[in-house]
Amino acid sequence: xxxxxxxxxxxxxxxxxxxxxxxxxxxxxxxxxxxxxxxxxxxxxxxxxxxxxxxxxxxxxxxxxxxxxxxxxxxxxxxxxxxxxxxxxxxxxxxxxxxxxxxxxxxxxxxxxxxxxxxxxxxxxxxxxxxxxxxxxxxxxxxxxxxxxxxxxxxxxxxxxxxxxxxxxxxxxxxxxxxxxxxxxxxxxxxxxxxxxxxxxxxxxxxxxxxxxxxxxxxxxxxxxxxxxxxxxxxxxxxxxxxxxxxxxxxxxxxxxxxxxxxxxxxxxxxxxxxxxxxxxxxxxxxxxxxxxxxxxxxxxxxxxxxxxxxxxxxxxxxxxxxxxxxxxxxxxxxxxxxxxxxxxxxxxxxxxxxxxxxxxxxxxxxxxxxxxxxxxxxxxxxxxxxxxxxxxxxxxxxxxxxxxxxxxxx
Numbered sequence: 184x185x186x187x188x189x190x191x192x193x194x195x196x197x198x199x200x201x202x203x204x205x206x207x208x209x210x211x212x213x214x215x216x217x218x219x220x221x222x223x224x225x226x227x228x229x230x231x232x233x234x235x236x237x238x239x240x241x242x243x244x245x246x247x248x249x250x251x252x253x254x255x256x257x258x259x260x261x262x263x264x265x266x267x268x269x270x271x272x273x274x275x276x277x278x279x280x281x282x283x284x285x286x287x288x289x290x291x292x293x294x295x296x297x298x299x300x301x302x303x304x305x306x307x308x309x310x311x312x313x314x315x316x317x318x319x320x321x322x323x324x325x326x327x328x329x330x331x332x333x334x335x336x337x338x339x340x341x342x343x344x345x346x347x348x349x350x351x352x353x354x355x356x357x358x359x360x361x362x363x364x365x366x367x368x369x370x371x372x373x374x375x376x377x378x379x380x381x382x383x384x385x386x387x388x389x390x391x392x393x394x395x396x397x398x399x400x401x402x403x404x405x406x407x408x409x410x411x412x413x414x415x416x417x418x419x420x421x422x423x424x425x426x427x428x429x430x431x432x433x434x435x436x437x438x439x440x441x442x443x444x445x446x447x448x449x450x451x452x453x454x455x456x457x458x459x460x461x462x463x464x465x466x467x468x469x470x471x472x473x474x475x476x477x478x479x480x481x482x483x484x485x486x487x488x489x490x491x492x493x494x495x496x497x498x499x500x501x502x503x504x505x506x507x508x509x510x511x512x513x514x515x516x517x518x519x520x521x522x523x524x525x526x527x528x529x530x531x532x533x534x535x536x537x538x539x540x541x542x543x544x545x546x547x548x549x550x551x552x553x554x555x556x557x558x559x560x561x562x563x564x565x566x567x568x569x570x571x572x573x574x575x576x577x578x579x580x581x582x583x584x585x586x587x588x589x590x591x592x593x594x
Contacts, residue, residue: 186215186227186228186229187212187227187228187229187230187231187236187254188225188226188227188228188254188255188469188471189224189225189226189228189239189240189243189252189253189254189255190223190224190225190251190252190253190254190255190471191203191223191224191225191226191243191249191251191252192222192223192249192250192251192252192474193222193223193224193246193248193249193250194222194248194250195248196219196221196222197248198248199219199224199248199249200219200224202246202248203224203226203243203246206239206242206243206246207226207228207239209242210230210235210238210239212228212229212230212235212239213228213229213230214226214227214228214229215227215228215229216468216506218505218506218507220473220507220509222474223473223474223507225255225471225506225507227468227506236254240252240254255469255471267310267311267312267313267314267315267319268282268285268286268311268315270307270310270311271304271307271308271311272449272452272453272456273446273448273449273452273453274448274449274452275441275446275447275448275449275561276561276562276563276566277441277445277446277561278441278446278449278561281308281438281439281440281441284438285308285311285312285438286315288312288436288438289311289312289315289316290315290316290317291316292407293435293436294388294407294408294409294410294432294433294435294436295309295312295408295409295410295435295436295437295438296373296410296411296412296416296433296434296435296436296437296438297309297409297410297411297412297438297440298411298412298413298437298438298439298440299411299413299439299440299441299442300413300442300488301413301487301488301490302443302487302488302489302490302491303440303441303442303443303488303489304440304488304489305371305411305413305440306325306369306371306411308438308440309323309325309367309369309371309409309411310323310325310369312367312409313366313367313369313407313409316367316407318365318366318367318407321363321365321366321367322363322366323366323367323369324359324362324363324366324367324368324369325368325369325371326339326340326359326368326369326370326371327371327372328370328371328372328373328374328375328376328380329371329372329375330372333377333379333380336376336380337379337380337383337396338356338358338396339358339359340358340359340360340380340383340384341358341360341361341383341393341394341395341396342355342356342357342358342359342360342361342393342395342396343355343356343358343395343396343397343398344395344396344397344398355395355397355398357395358393358395360387360393360404360406361393361395361402361404363404363406364404364405364406365405365406366406366407367406367407367408367409368406368407368408368409369409369410369411370384370408370409370410370411371410371411372411372412372413373410373411373412373433374412374413374414374416374419374425375414378424378426381425381426381429382426382429384429385426385428385429385432387404387406388408388429388432388433389432391403391404391405391406392404408433410433416430416433416434417430441561442485442488443485443488443489443491443492444484444485445559445560445561446561447481447538447542447560447561448561450480450481450492451477451480451481453489453492453493454472454477454480454492454496455472457492457493457496457497458470458471458472458496458500458508461496461497461500461501462500465500465501467500467501468506469506470499470500470503470505470506470507470508471506471507471508472508473507473508473509473510475509475510476508476509476510476512476513478537478538479510479513480492480495480513481538482538482541482542483515495513495514495515498514499512499513499514502514536574539570539574540574540576542560543556543560543567543570543571543574543576544576546559546560547576553567553568553571
């Protein structure tokens with residue numbers, strides 16, 4: 184028999200177990216798991232008859248005290264596997280624009296510079312761009328420029344000849360740029376390159392020729408470079424820490440990847456995806472997030488972006504003994520704290536509206552205009568106006584904060 188999972192939201196817990204059990208008994212369904220919270224019940228039932236499933240949900244929904252009945256399905260992201268960008272999960276406007284830009288340039292040979300905070304998925308974008316290009320059938324070659332000492336990084340990138348230095352491999356070794364001929368090299372954390380290595384990389388980009396350490400012969404190569412950084416390269420150029428000529432060689436097609444707080448609408452989708460992924464990989468039974476915990480995740484600022492969300496969900500899968508992940512089961516790194524009224528038992532819709540209202544007012548207060556706030560939130564200008572009307576946000580709600588912020592800044 185197959186497993187059938189239900190999430191039932193209700194107003195008042197009084198009599199709920201009896202009323203729900205009566206419906207389940209009517210269809211002679213075995214209960215595999217049951218957990219009850221103040222406003223939520225989670226069932227795992229033994230049933231693979233679609234008609235019985237449908238009738239069970241209809242009967243449960245007809246109980247006056249029940250607000251919502253939904254089947255909980257755990258499946259991986261359903262984007263077509265034929266699209267290399269299927270690994271990048273999200274439906275927000277800001278992310279869709281970034282993916283569209285990446286797809287436009289994928290099939291060219293132009294150098295790409297991926298810009299974004301740590302944990303936003305720069306390597307995922309680089310790999311998807313590579314796989315969408317004419318070079319996609321060949322291996323993808325990533326290297327983290329911050330992970331290796333300068334001398335070791337040079338030998339990894341450019342290779343070396345026999346006897347080039349003490350301990351050099353007999354016969355020499357081809358570097359990554361040579362091995363990746365006709366393919367793509369991804370230079371992650373390119374802002375951490377030393378000035379000496381920057382100069383050597385610049386020559387490769389200008390001439391498309393490689394010379395091993397300790398050698399004299401140059402060899403032509405055909406390599407596409409995708410670089411990435413979470414640092415401000417323009418500021419580094421001004422400070423003399425990054426070569427201006429290399430910056431312009433790398434910055435042919437810049438693509439900025441939005442942070443998770445710029446696409447909060449994607450958080451529930453990502454959270455459900457990671458729930459399914461880590462439950463399966465750890466061999467644990469599927470688990471579900473309560474309305475409060477989901478609202479908590481949406482309201483958090485995510486300094487570590489998608490990587491941090493991924494860690495929080497994996498940690499919750501391992502540390503939550505039951506099937507329900509509530510706010511208390513969400514363990515964040517370090518001293519990151521969130522001011523959120525978790526003591527309140529309120530429906531998800533009400534909590535999400537509160538979160539949206541707070542985020543919109545904060546953005547309007549910070550940026551001072553609807554158009555700029557919409558861009559920061561990953562919404563269209565008309566889309567933000569529509570949400571403001573729905574949430575009854577007026578000029579008074581944020582212009583008061585704007586004037587307050589200005590006076591604080593003057594102090």
